[in-house]
Amino acid sequence: MTAEMTPGRVVDPPAVPADPGRWARAIRTLLRRPSSLVALSFVLLLVVLAALAPWISPQDPNEQNLSAAFAPYSAEHLLGGDELGRDVASRLLHAIRLALLAPLISVGVALVLGVPSGLWAGLRRGVADTVLSRIADTLLSLPGMAFALAIVAVVGPGLVNVMVALGVVFTPSLFRVVRSAAMSVAEEPYIDSARAIGSSTNRILWVHILPNVAAPLLVQATILMGLALLAEAGLSFLGLGVQPPDSSWGSMLRTAYDNQFRAPLAVLPPGIAVVLTVLAFNTLGDTIRDVMSARWRR
Template sequence: MLSRLLYAARIAVTAPLISVGIAVLIGLPAGLWAGRRRGIVDAVTGRLADTLLSLPALASALAIVAVLGPGLTNAMVAVGIIFSPTVFRVVRGATMSVAEETFIESATAIGCSTRRTLWVHILPNIAAPLLVQVTILMGVALLAEASLSFIGLGVQPPDASWGSMLGAAYRSQYDAPYAVVPPGIALVLTVLTFNTLGDALRDVLAGRRSS
């Protein structure tokens, strides 16, 4: 139990990194472009994000995994796609706020291209809310991975994850009723750590902005 618990700790770090990385890869450029360009680009991407957000997250992830097949990478790709509208919304809102600042108008006036304005002037100024959202999504992604592994669509045997350990403990609850405790505690503490990190980053970054 201890060896599988420690081995599964790697999955607890790898899985959120994969899913959140994909969400940022999709949502960050789209949010920057929509928040800066507005118009038809903002309308189309905004409606697409609203459509994805209106779908049940776990059910959508199950549908994507059913197409791609079970496995950790496929499961986290599915979760990353589901998370991308959330990242898009955060980045778009922050970009629209920063785009109204005087230094952005000055950069445009001296001839900076849209690409340079986005990546050099706007992105560093929206890093704070983006980092906070990323840490929060890391905890949610870990719960999503555990849920998918619990029902057999995530990590496949002989590999171990805390979700698959919870699934095995559930199926043998009458033979080993306490087997659910170690992976459950590890999962709760890790998610709590991600959330606490996000709260700490928010407080620190808010203090810097106010000063």
């Protein structure tokens, strides 16, 4: 491998020595799998429903009508009414926005904290790696949900606070994935070539190493999206997440649980929505892992 040197300018060697078309082939393979295609279509459907919720909702999700409390399934209330007579179908549609926003916030926080620290520890080694790894091990040794509850107890309930707390909980796992991948990539010859021609550490991290750890990072982030949704639903079920009058699938499950003898079917709409969405994210993560592993081995 050769590299050109020009006055006042550093020309790096190719950052990715593998076939540049591997991502396109991996996407095509991903779309050919029925399970991943169904999962991806379901997630895209949720995005469309979340965007169109104000226009396609049968009723105002917060409009109360006590005469329709625990109303059965009907043409007026497609999925029935809750304890205050609010339309369950409308609340379910509007809750999709929070169901998608919550994982984005938590995984985004984990990416911001975990990726730079993992790249730095994997490349630099030494004291930085030791300190960051011990911090990650300490956080991983704590029960995740209990740690999130402790953070929420300090900063207070609310969607953003809960998701930031979950992001801190997810950070050690992303750190370990990125660190491990970065340590492997750092041993490649083109990294030595980049160092030899004078590339800075930051340039090596973001231009050479990050593109090569994107595959395991994408897999982990996709799986964490499902875990974040499940955790948000659990915390909202406990009353620590989304606060009234906003609706979330977790708070709807809590309402259904409190009134299970008066409306036994009320648990089905939010429960099925949570199960299918988490299953879709996990299916995408597992399929991306299988596809990327096969392509990288080739």
